[in-house]
Amino acid sequence: MRTQNNKAWFFVLPVLLLVAFNALIPMMTVVNYSVQETFGNNVFFWEGLRWFEELLNSDRFHAALGRQFLFTGLILLIEVPLGIIIALSMPRKGPWVPVCLVLMALPMLIPWNVVGAMWNIFTLPDIGLLGYLMNTTLGIEYDMTQSPFAAWATIITMDVWHWTSLVVLLSYAGLVSIPDAYYQAAKIDGASPFKVFRYIQLPKMKQVLTIAILLRFMDSFNIYTEVFVLTGGGPGNSTTLLSIDLVKIALGQFDLGPAAAMSLIYFAITLLVSWLFYTLMTKDDAK
Amino acid sequence: MAKITLSKLRHSYMANPASPDDYALKQIDLDWSDGGAYALLGPSGCGKSTLLNIISGLLMPSEGQVLFDDRDVTAFPPDQRNIAQVFQFPVIYDTMTVFDNLAFPLRNRGVDEARVAERVTEIATMLEVTDMLGTKAAGLSPDNKQKISMGRGLVRDDVNVVMFDEPLTVIDPHLKWKLRSKLKELHQKLRATMIYVTHDQTEALTFADQVVVMQDGEIVQIGTPVELFERPAHTFVGHFIGSPGMNVLAAEMRDGGAFLNGHHIALDGAVTAQEGAPQIGIRPEFVQISDTGLPATVRKVADIGRHSVVEAMVGDTAIKAITEGTAPQQGAAVHLQFQQNQTRLYRDGWLATEGRPT
Numbered sequence: 001m002r003t004q005n006n007k008a009w010f011f012v013l014p015v016l017l018l019v020a021f022n023a024l025i026p027m028m029t030v031v032n033y034s035v036q037e038t039f040g041n042n043v044f045f046w047e048g049l050r051w052f053e054e055l056l057n058s059d060r061f062h063a064a065l066g067r068q069f070l071f072t073g074l075i076l077l078i079e080v081p082l083g084i085i086i087a088l089s090m091p092r093k094g095p096w097v098p099v100c101l102v103l104m105a106l107p108m109l110i111p112w113n114v115v116g117a118m119w120n121i122f123t124l125p126d127i128g129l130l131g132y133l134m135n136t137t138l139g140i141e142y143d144m145t146q147s148p149f150a151a152w153a154t155i156i157t158m159d160v161w162h163w164t165s166l167v168v169l170l171s172y173a174g175l176v177s178i179p180d181a182y183y184q185a186a187k188i189d190g191a192s193p194f195k196v197f198r199y200i201q202l203p204k205m206k207q208v209l210t211i212a213i214l215l216r217f218m219d220s221f222n223i224y225t226e227v228f229v230l231t232g233g234g235p236g237n238s239t240t241l242l243s244i245d246l247v248k249i250a251l252g253q254f255d256l257g258p259a260a261a262m263s264l265i266y267f268a269i270t271l272l273v274s275w276l277f278y279t280l281m282t283k284d285d286a287k
Numbered sequence: 288m289a290k291i292t293l294s295k296l297r298h299s300y301m302a303n304p305a306s307p308d309d310y311a312l313k314q315i316d317l318d319w320s321d322g323g324a325y326a327l328l329g330p331s332g333c334g335k336s337t338l339l340n341i342i343s344g345l346l347m348p349s350e351g352q353v354l355f356d357d358r359d360v361t362a363f364p365p366d367q368r369n370i371a372q373v374f375q376f377p378v379i380y381d382t383m384t385v386f387d388n389l390a391f392p393l394r395n396r397g398v399d400e401a402r403v404a405e406r407v408t409e410i411a412t413m414l415e416v417t418d419m420l421g422t423k424a425a426g427l428s429p430d431n432k433q434k435i436s437m438g439r440g441l442v443r444d445d446v447n448v449v450m451f452d453e454p455l456t457v458i459d460p461h462l463k464w465k466l467r468s469k470l471k472e473l474h475q476k477l478r479a480t481m482i483y484v485t486h487d488q489t490e491a492l493t494f495a496d497q498v499v500v501m502q503d504g505e506i507v508q509i510g511t512p513v514e515l516f517e518r519p520a521h522t523f524v525g526h527f528i529g530s531p532g533m534n535v536l537a538a539e540m541r542d543g544g545a546f547l548n549g550h551h552i553a554l555d556g557a558v559t560a561q562e563g564a565p566q567i568g569i570r571p572e573f574v575q576i577s578d579t580g581l582p583a584t585v586r587k588v589a590d591i592g593r594h595s596v597v598e599a600m601v602g603d604t605a606i607k608a609i610t611e612g613t614a615p616q617q618g619a620a621v622h623l624q625f626q627q628n629q630t631r632l633y634r635d636g637w638l639a640t641e642g643r644p645t
Contacts, residue, residue: 184345185378189439190366190395199380199391 033260051261061262063237064245065269071241072220075159079216080209082160083167087175088201090168101172104165116229119158144231148238151231155239158226163216170212174205210281214274221270242266289356289447291319291342291480296351298337304349311337313504315351319448319482324474326495327484330527334504335484339450342482344368355447371440371449375456377432381425385416388424389438396443410438413473430462437470441477448480455490467493488528500524516570517629522636525568531596534574534606535633538567545632548602550581553627556641563634571596573629574608576615580624581606588614599623 034051036044055061090100110118125131125143134142144151178200186196224243227233233240233248240248246266250259296315307313312334319325327335340346342353344365353361360368371392380388389407398406411417414434419427424435433454440449451470455463471494474481483494491498492512500507500515500523508520519525525533539546545554545567552567576597583599583606595614598607599621606623615621632640 179376179378181374181376181378184343184365184372185374185436185439187345187365188343188370188372189392191391192395195395199382203380203382 030260030263033256034264035257037257047257051258052265055258055261055265060245064240064242067238067240068221068242071155071159071223072217074156075163075220076213076216078156078160079164079167080213083164083212084171084205084209086164086168087171088197090172092176101169104168104172106165107162108165110162112225113229115158115162116226119154119226120230123154145235148235151235151239155227155230158230159220159223162226163219166215167209167212170208171205174208175201178204206281210278214278217277218270218274221273289480290321291448292352292354292357293317293319293338293342294352294354296338296341296348296353298334298341298346298348298350310349311504312341312348315506317499317506317509319480321480322478323480324471324494324496325480325482326491326498327482327501328486328488328491328498328527329501330486333501335486335501336452337504338501339372339452339482339484342448343370343372343450345372369443369445369447371443371446373433373437373440373449373451373454375453377429377436377457379424379427379432379435381423383424384421385411385424385427385435386420388435389420389442392439392443406442406444410442413441413476414438414469430458430466433458433466434469437473441473441479446479448482451481451483451485453485453487454483455485455487463490470494488530492528500527502527518631518638519568520638522566522568522633525570529570529572531571531607533568533570536567536569536604536606538565538632540565547581548604550601552581552625552630554630554632554640555628558632558639559641560634560637560639563637563639565639566633566636567625568631568633568638569625569629571607571609573626574606575624575626576608576610576621577624578622580622583621583623585615585617585619585621588617590614597621 035047035049037047038044086104090104091097107115122128123131123142123144125135131142134140141147142150144154182200182204183196186200191199222243223241224247227239227241228244228247231239233244242262243266246259246262249255249262293315296312296317297310298312299310301309304310315338327338329335337346341348344360344363344367348361351361352359355368365372380391383391386407389410390403393403393406407420408417411420414437416431416434416438419431424432427435437449437451437454440446455466458466467490470481470483474494481494483491485491492515496511497509498512498515499509502521502523508515508524510518510520515524515528519528519533522533522535525535536547538552540558545552545565547567554567576599581601583601585597585599586605587598589596589598594609594611596607597610597614598605600606601623608623631638
């Protein structure tokens with residue numbers, strides 16, 4: 001028999017209100033802008049789906065989207081394996097554990113714009129430590145403001161430096177949760193270190209790694225501050241990622257309609273990829 | 288299969304052990320004969336898991352040697368000792384199928400696939416898991432997972448000893464019985480040396496031919512289940528085995544006899560030790576409530592189904608007796624009689640009466 005108890009709604013209501021005010025209502029204003037044109041003075045004209053059509057056919061958007069996927073793909077390819085390797089080589093017991101954990105957590109505690117500014121100064125060709133070392137000491141031409149390759153190398157390195165720790169800490173949490181008996185059984189079964197990784201450590205880390213990859217995907221796909229402070233999207237448009245392009249359109253050109261349409265598409269892509277990835281990764285567990 | 292000898296084994300988890308209390312294992316000398324079924328019984332923290340890990344090679348003893356068939360293997364890592372161990376919590380490789388799980392120890396040793404398939408099928412039939420061979424091991428119930436981890440130990444036919452470290456801890460009570468008899472059956476079929484660690488006396492007594500009782504890092508007694516029940520070498524064994532455990536009663540020695548609360552108690556056999564605090568040990572099973580004998584007052588009666596446990600006071604001493612049929616009322620004045628051939632004297636905890644030749 002099913003009993004109806006409507007009291008539950010009273011407990012859900014506060015959350016519903018909160019979500020409405022901090023997510024749904026602001027988003028609805030974006031939806032509102034995305035189908036209109038304005039020339040200021042709070043005067044709006046109906047445009048329908050024009051901004052969406054224009055955007056989806058624009059080379060500028062395609063290029064920014066491509067750069068965004070390239071950036072996210074590269075940092076995931078580097079941070080995930082690197083994070084796992086570091087987590088594997090960290091001590092599981094003893095006095096060095098807290099030291100390692102604090103060292104790992106440090107980069108993540110630094111505010112994003114400070115990270116950008118730090119790396120900006122660090123790489124200045126004349127006075128920055130890295131810039132000076134590369135150009136003067138080693139004789140390798142390295143100038144972010146001139147070479148797109150140098151700019152890309154720097155934003156990737158910066159992100160790896162800033163966020164590999166997240167993968168490390170999550171993987172480490174997964175590793176320490178493996179009971180000793182598993183390693184002992186593997187020893188007795190004569191398993192090689194690779195097999196221990198493949199059949200014990202990796203399966204036990206799967207869930208935390210899914211979360212780590214998901215978080216890194218969302219964060220890096222939406223990255224703005226660090227890259228903006230470091231390169232401003234340059235040289236040229238070479239490091240103009242989606243978010244940087246969006247801000248240029250919205251605040252630089254004050255094209256509120258196209259910017260709103262772009263925001264919605266941007267959001268939809270992030271959501272879609274995250275959902276696809278999470279569904280695929282957890283498909284087996286549900287069975 | 289092999290005979291296993293532990294010679295002058297001592298182990299401490301401290302870097303510089305000074306007093307005997309620093310040792311988790313204090314001097315163990317023990318022979319496990321080939322093909323025997325042994326149980327290692329003792330309360331938590333008595334050192335039984337330490338001893339097991341030393342035999343399997345997961346732990347290096349501080350002192351002493353481990354010999355397999357008179358060959359010193361003390362310095363060998365686990366995979367070179369050809370042993371198998373089943374742990375408290377089932378260890379299975381989640382991403383593999385049941386078949387691959389069972390095949391894992393063989394494949395790691397480079398056994399050819401035909402032989403692997405043959406052995407896996409054989410073991411799966413014995414464990415009655417043939418219908419699960421194709422399924423992922425992750426979704427199995429705890430008792431089936433534990434069967435698979437046992438199977439991984441038994442699949443190698445050259446294994447020297449199979450060790451079980453409290454393997455039924457996470458198994459539902461009604462399945463424990465099944466799994467335990469399965470294990471006994473496997474032992475009879477495979478004739479492998481098996482060592483079963485547990486703190487549960489029922490598990491130990493049903494599984495093993497020989498039970499090794501440990502306390503505080505020492506072996507207190509080795510014997511068959513009957514020996515442990517009838518002639519506990521130490522009051523600890525008396526307490527630990529049996530439900531309820533042996534009555535251990537402070538006694539007085541005078542005129543060559545034992546006295547309890549002023550009443551003479553007839554002992555089984557001659558007294559062999561004259562020193563140390565005397566105690567009389569008798570199991571509740573051998574205390575009868577009758578019309579004559581030691582006068583006592585019933586303090587508590589617990590009906591545990593087929594029989595009742597009566598707790599009676601003789602002076603300040605509580606004595607437990609097991610009675611079949613109608614038990615006396617609480618507060619009733621009764622008389623207790625000790626069955627003489629089961630009444631033993633202990634001095635400082637150790638058995639101090641001769642055994643009658645049987």
